[in-house]
Amino acid sequence: MAVSNSSSNKLLLSLFCFISIIIGFQLKASAQSDGDSSGTCNSNLRNVLPSPYSDLSSLACSPIWERKFSFSFFEDGKNVMTFVLSGKHDHKWIGIGFSRDGHMEGSSAVVAWVESNGVSGIRQYYLGGKNMSKVIPDKGDLRFTSVSPVVVVRGDLIYIAFQLQFATSVADQHILLAIGSENPLQNGLLPKHINKTTTLIELSSGQKVAPNVQRRYHGLTAIIGWGIITPSGLMIARYFRHIKPIWYYLHSSVQFVGFFVGIISISIGRNLYEKTDFPNPTHRFVGYTAFFLAGLEVCQFIGRPSMDSKRRPYWNFAHHWVGRTAMVTAVLNICVGFNGNRTDNQDLKIGFAMALVTLLTVMIVLETRLRRENAIPKTIVDQPPVFRVVDEH
Missing domain, CATH: 1.20.120.1770 (Four Helix Bundle (Hemerythrin (Met), subunit A))
Incomplete structure (x- = not known):
């Protein structure tokens, strides 16, 4: 038996409305859950980090990497950038790489970790390749300021703060994020990461992060x-x-x-x-x-x-x-x-x-x-x- 055009139109209209409602609920649920799951953007850094990292009232903060971490940054007008990365402390080491083109090879990274006895460490690495032997400790193009980097664990959250001196003002920066399941070895070699991502950050606005x-x-x-x-x-x-x-x-x-x-x-x-x-x-x-x-x-x-x-x-x-x-x-x-x-x-x-x-x-x-x-x-x-x-x- 043939189906009339009127009946088919009503059927497709009902299907259209049904799918629209489903998509609407999905988008609403996504918007409601579109928050900082780590909760660190709402943290009061004055109660967590020492000076000068706790004195940055204008520090911009935005969740990144599926909102598991929060990345904060601030430029003082003299090409000095202050960075604070925070998130759940459920891994051994966290690496923050700075790349020119979004690729790992040829970039430099800041790697932080916490030993089982509670002693923290932070080190610069040159990422020459994907093999462990090509990730060289205490090498790289990053220039730290006289302010010492800081790694703080507060409850189940970890905070990594450091300052970098750039030659010129940086508008955009490719950031490499990686986590590992083992601490660095005694000779400084870094075990292979278990997860990674790349994010382009628009530093020129000082307020927004582009995921x-x-x-x-x-x-x-x-x-x-x-x-x-x-x-x-x-x-x-x-x-x-x-x-x-x-x-x-x-x-x-x-x-x-x-x-x-x-x-x-x-x-x-x-x-x-x-x-x-x-x-x-x-x-x-x-x-x-x-x-x-x-x-x-x-x-x-x-x-x-x-x-x-x-x-x-x-x-x-x-x-x-x-x-x-x-x-x-x-x-x-x-x-x-x-x-x-x-x-x-x-x-x-x-x-x-x-x-x-x-x-x-x-x-x-x-x-x-x-x-x-x-x-x-x-x-x-x-x-x-x-x-x-x-x-x-």
Whole structure:
């Protein structure tokens, strides 16, 4: 038994509302839990650290690394940066590396640990490679000031504070964070880490931290939703319309999935902007434009008139061109986002380029095939032949 257009529209509308509610609850729960899980940003450093680390009333603080740690920093105007890293003390050593390009090789790090007898230690290491022998103690490019570094354990929290002298004012800095399960050896060699991450910190503002992981999720969901799924749904509608009625349901389902993944990407991007004041207004404006056009497509789908309606030609025109404009706008906005992203996510750029080339190649092949089929005149199979063969037998 065939399903009417009205019934299918009601079914898809109910599905749309249901998924919207689920996403709304998920985003609300994420926002509620989007706090400093370590709790150290709310700590009173005057009760924990000695002077001068406890006298920094203007110290900026932000949670990093899935909010397990808090990173605080302050510049005194003379290119001297004060850093305080704090978090749960459930590991042996913590390393804070300073990199030029986000990579470990060639960078320098400050490593802190606490012995079983409660004695703490802090040391500089040169990260020449990933092998233990290439992580050289008491070497590196970091210049400490006359203020001694401090490692303090208070309850289940650890605080690592130190000052560095830079040659010039630092606007952005790639920070490498790593933790280990064993203390440094007697000869100073550092056992291999058990977990690590890289974060780009915008020191110029003195207030915001740019989490690289969150930027990565934003870019990944944008590529999947706006750059892969949505164009695939458009290609289904254009090149597989002859497969009735499967093309319609497949096209609608794919576009809905792409739209919801796009919503997730925009939600992450909005949350990221509120934390970092990411200076790329063009990316935000174009992104909201693509989202508005995509939402308009959903509204058009819900209000789709019947085939014999006088409004159907106008609806077809609006549906086709709004959808295409939304897709092109979204894909271009991904490129704009990459252009303004200073993090080292080359794998995302390469993956997006490969996906875009693949989609364009498939589209060219299908478009060529469609135009050739339209150029061939269709024969009328029911038309009687010009010559008739009479069977004499």
